[in-house]
Amino acid sequence: xxxxxxxxxxxxxxxxxxxxxxxxxxxxxxxxxxxxxxxxxxxxxxxxxxxxxxxxxxxxxxxxxxxxxxxxxxxxxxxxxxxxxxxxxxxxxxxxxxxxxxxxxxxxxxxxxxxxxxxxxxxxxxxxxxxxxxxxxxxxxxxxxxxxxxxxxxxxxxxxxxxxxxxxxxxxxxxxxxxxxxxxxxxxxxxxxxxxxxxxxxxxxxxxxxxxxxxxxxxxxxxxxxxxxxxxxxxxxxxxxxxxxxxxxxxxxxxxxxxxxxxxxxxxxxxxxxxxxxxxxxxxxxxxxxxxxxxxxxxxxxxxxxxxxxxxxxxxxxxxxxxxxxxxxxxxxxxxxxxxxxxxxxxxxxxxxxxxxxxxxxxxxxxxxxxxxxxxxxxxxxxxxxxxxxxxxxxxxxxxxxxxxxxxxxxxxxxxxxxxxxxxxxxxxxxxxxxxxxxxxxxxxxxxxxxxxxxxxxxxxxxxxxxxxxxxxxxxxxxxxxxxxxxxxxxxxxxxxxxxxxxxxxxxxxxxxxxxxxxxxxxxxxxxxxxxxxxxxxxxxxxxxxxxxxxxx
Amino acid sequence: xxxxxxxxxxxxxxxxxxxxxxxxxxxxxxxxxxxxxxxxxxxxxxxxxxxxxxxxxxxxxxxxxxxxxxxxxxxxxxxxxxxxxxxxxxxxxxxxxxxxxxxxxxxxxxxxxxxxxxxxxxxxxxxxxxxxxxxxxxxxxxxxxxxxxxxxxxxxxxxxxxxxxxxxxxxxxxxxxxxxxxxxxxxxxxxxxxxxxxxxxxxxxxxxxxxxxxxxxxxxxxxxxxxxxxxxxxxxxxxxxxxxxxxxxxxxxxxxxxxxxxxxxxxxxxxxxxxxxxxxxxxxxxxxxxxxxxxxxxxxxxxxxxxxxxxx
Numbered sequence: 001x002x003x004x005x006x007x008x009x010x011x012x013x014x015x016x017x018x019x020x021x022x023x024x025x026x027x028x029x030x031x032x033x034x035x036x037x038x039x040x041x042x043x044x045x046x047x048x049x050x051x052x053x054x055x056x057x058x059x060x061x062x063x064x065x066x067x068x069x070x071x072x073x074x075x076x077x078x079x080x081x082x083x084x085x086x087x088x089x090x091x092x093x094x095x096x097x098x099x100x101x102x103x104x105x106x107x108x109x110x111x112x113x114x115x116x117x118x119x120x121x122x123x124x125x126x127x128x129x130x131x132x133x134x135x136x137x138x139x140x141x142x143x144x145x146x147x148x149x150x151x152x153x154x155x156x157x158x159x160x161x162x163x164x165x166x167x168x169x170x171x172x173x174x175x176x177x178x179x180x181x182x183x184x185x186x187x188x189x190x191x192x193x194x195x196x197x198x199x200x201x202x203x204x205x206x207x208x209x210x211x212x213x214x215x216x217x218x219x220x221x222x223x224x225x226x227x228x229x230x231x232x233x234x235x236x237x238x239x240x241x242x243x244x245x246x247x248x249x250x251x252x253x254x255x256x257x258x259x260x261x262x263x264x265x266x267x268x269x270x271x272x273x274x275x276x277x278x279x280x281x282x283x284x285x286x287x288x289x290x291x292x293x294x295x296x297x298x299x300x301x302x303x304x305x306x307x308x309x310x311x312x313x314x315x316x317x318x319x320x321x322x323x324x325x326x327x328x329x330x331x332x333x334x335x336x337x338x339x340x341x342x343x344x345x346x347x348x349x350x351x352x353x354x355x356x357x358x359x360x361x362x363x364x365x366x367x368x369x370x371x372x373x374x375x376x377x378x379x380x381x382x383x384x385x386x387x388x389x390x391x392x393x394x395x396x397x398x399x400x401x402x403x404x405x406x407x408x409x410x411x412x413x414x415x416x417x418x419x420x421x422x423x424x425x426x427x428x429x430x431x432x433x434x435x436x437x438x439x440x441x442x443x444x445x446x447x448x449x450x451x452x453x454x455x456x457x458x459x460x461x462x463x464x465x466x467x468x469x470x471x472x473x474x475x476x477x478x479x480x481x482x483x484x485x486x487x488x489x490x491x492x493x494x495x496x497x498x499x500x501x502x503x504x505x506x507x508x509x510x511x512x513x514x515x516x517x518x519x520x521x522x523x524x525x526x527x528x529x530x531x532x533x534x535x536x537x538x539x540x541x542x543x544x545x546x547x548x549x550x551x552x553x
Numbered sequence: 554x555x556x557x558x559x560x561x562x563x564x565x566x567x568x569x570x571x572x573x574x575x576x577x578x579x580x581x582x583x584x585x586x587x588x589x590x591x592x593x594x595x596x597x598x599x600x601x602x603x604x605x606x607x608x609x610x611x612x613x614x615x616x617x618x619x620x621x622x623x624x625x626x627x628x629x630x631x632x633x634x635x636x637x638x639x640x641x642x643x644x645x646x647x648x649x650x651x652x653x654x655x656x657x658x659x660x661x662x663x664x665x666x667x668x669x670x671x672x673x674x675x676x677x678x679x680x681x682x683x684x685x686x687x688x689x690x691x692x693x694x695x696x697x698x699x700x701x702x703x704x705x706x707x708x709x710x711x712x713x714x715x716x717x718x719x720x721x722x723x724x725x726x727x728x729x730x731x732x733x734x735x736x737x738x739x740x741x742x743x744x745x746x747x748x749x750x751x752x753x754x755x756x757x758x759x760x761x762x763x764x765x766x767x768x769x770x771x772x773x774x775x776x777x778x779x780x781x782x783x784x785x786x787x788x789x790x791x792x793x794x795x796x797x798x799x800x801x802x803x804x805x806x807x808x809x810x811x812x813x814x815x816x817x818x819x820x821x822x823x824x825x826x827x828x829x830x831x832x833x834x835x836x837x838x839x840x841x842x843x844x845x846x847x848x849x850x851x852x853x854x855x856x857x858x859x860x861x862x863x864x865x
Contacts, residue, residue, distance in 0.1 A: 329702055331701025333724040334701050482830060489812075493812040493813035
């Protein structure tokens with residue numbers, strides 16, 4: 001240190017001492033406090049961690065009155081989990097999972113109502129039975145696809161159990177995001193419980209000969225209509241006079257449009273003939289287009305994997321959908337699924353086709369839970385009939401598989417949870433929860449006396465869901481589904497805004513071809529061929545046409 | 554006291570071991586202070602920027618295995634994508650319309666509020682409330698107001714004009730654009746208002762007094778005094794707003810989901826869809842770079858204007 005540096009240093013030191021004596025912060029105090037703050041970090045981490053854990057903890061177990069059908073189903077699920085039968089999948093899962101006591105499973109669920117099941121029922125019950133905690137990660141529906149991919153790329157191991165659309169299975173399996181369950185199933189599951197799935201749903205988690213999850217949500221479209229309107233003598237007479245045939249629940253899409261227009265002409269503005277969720281992306285027009293297009297014998301791809309959307313079947317489908325829109329409630333093209341429910345429950349619409357919660361809401365069963373009070377009380381309870389959608393081939397729109405994350409550090413515990421939660425007795429209690437959006441999918445659900453006792457027409461509702469599954473169609477279970485579906489949604493919503501149907505079909509077909517080319521035409525052809533083997537891949541290849549239809553009384 | 558400290562230090566002769574560290578920290582203290590921020594910027598900005606440059610030139614698509622080098626293919630995919638071109642054009646049109654309307658309304662409000670009047674504080678507080686609301690909430694609120702058949706807008710308009718109004722605000726051109734502009738203008742006009750009001754209050758009042766003595770009309774004073782003096786603030790407000798407006802995403806996401814078709818795809822919404830709905834990360838990254846360059850040119854021009862020295 002030379003003389004000048006020494007002078008500078010001493011001046012600095014004395015200035016610092018003076019500042020210290022004046023009570024001002026000095027560099028030394030800064031460094032000291034910075035060090036203290038760093039030292040506090042581990043402590044803060046612990047405190048914040050416990051606070052976060054508390055904030056995110058599942059709610060206390062919420063069990064129904066044991067004298068109600070739901071309460072009885074829940075008691076039955078608990079009994080099967082603790083007392084057996086010993087070869088039941090629920091009992092086996094619980095017994096095997098006890099060794100993982102203290103583990104926390106991170107599971108993705110769609111945000112909102114779907115997540116209430118693991119928060120209020122299945123999560124707390126599982127913890128009571130096994131000591132395994134659950135951390136429910138709520139994601140928007142698109143994020144249920146993108147977040148697991150992002151976490152897999154980052155290799156974070158953030159999730160153990162994933163709720164995914166069956167149509168995402170090929171992409172997520174090939175991308176290494178999920179892992180097959182065959183070995184664990186061979187070790188733990190009761191095969192009879194697999195045979196309890198409706199044939200349409202049984203094959204959904206299977207891909208390339210391996211099983212990639214448990215099917216867990218029967219999202220079958222069905223037609224819900226106002227019986228009182230279809231029974232109205234004056235309307236029936238008027239319809240007969242006008243069209244020379246009786247007014248009845250429509251069986252074809254042309255009849256559907258005609259009946260909807262007739263009701264609108266005669267009853268608007270009190271009641272309109274129909275309503276549809278047509279808003280872009282909410283949840284998407286692709287499901288409705290696909291069910292009508294395939295019911296009109298539309299083909300998705302030709303032998304060279306060229307999109308066949310721009311075809312007479314495509315034109316016919318869009319033209320009928322446009323006519324149906326015109327026959328519908330004002331603002332039809334701006335409705336999302338929830339707004340459509342609201343319109344139906346308020347008695348403004350005579351017919352809608354939508355997901356199974358429609359039936360539970362229309363009967364006011366769902367609204368018995370506070371969580372679902374954003375849906376209005378049904379003014380049409382007891383007046384709603386159930387039917388297969390016109391055209392005879394309803395879409396199984398999305399649905400859910402429970403899948404095991406490939407990066408899970410608790411893979412076996414996660415698997416056991418999935419086996420338990422989808423087992424016949426536990427899944428029955430879950431699909432009966434009024435606030436949950438899980439819909440019946442097992443034969444034991446459709447046959448359940450407890451479910452059939454939930455409201456006066458519940459039996460008809462379950463039989464209709466089963467019958468719909470017999471003739472139902474599946475989303476395209478192949479890589480690129482997200483892209484193909486987005487193209488259809490854009491196509492439809494642009495047509496609602498006056499784009500010429502032929503032009504819109506051509507644009508969508510070009511987008512489909514671009515997607516196919518990007519993913520590899522040959523490999524996509526192989527995937528498409530696999531898909532076509534599934535029951536429900538086309539109108540002439542359904543559970544019923546393959547001789548596997550389930551008949552219920 | 555400081556003298557005695559100096560003496561004691563001198564008496565010791567050689568500095569204790571800690572003093573060497575203290576001396577070093579004394580000399581490099583400013584670098585130590587900025588080091589965490591620099592490291593943070595490097596980690597969170599420079600590294601992702603370099604990584605994104607790499608992603609733009611390889612195949613980084615979740616559904617396609619591997620990361621093969623593809624040259625300019627991703628950029629070509631964006632340039633030749635009609636949806637991308639439309640989204641860029643719409644971004645330019647909506648940004649220009651939003652900022653122009655907000656500037657005019659903000660200036661009008663600022664001129665009205667520059668003089669004191671009873672209740673001015675309260676009115677100002679109410680006027681700037683939209684600034685504090687999340688754009689997602691703004692989008693949701695306007696969607697509820699405009700949606701058919703449940704929103705009240707058409708009903709109120711019907712009452713005013715005396716016959717049925719059946720406008721599809723959220724699904725039909727050109728009404729969807731009016732709706733998006735309405736939501737944006739409602740939220741961001743207060744920003745223009747606040748900035749321009751600050752500019753107006755900084756204009757010396759004696760200029761107006763002198764102009765009045767010279768018989769200058771209010772209109773002439775507005776063009777000869779207010780606008781020239783306010784020009785830097787106008788440029789500043791327009792630059793800031795434009796930077797924000799070209800990122801328009803939230804209200805689109807909530808109000809229209811990009812529809813009908815792709816009619817309300819802005820550049821941000823397009824990139825989001827490609828990147829996080831379809832997961833074509835390479836194409837989305839290439840598109841982001843193109844968008845960044847276009848934006849940088851526009852903003853660069855504005856900033857040049859902003860930094861141009863005042864002519865005396």
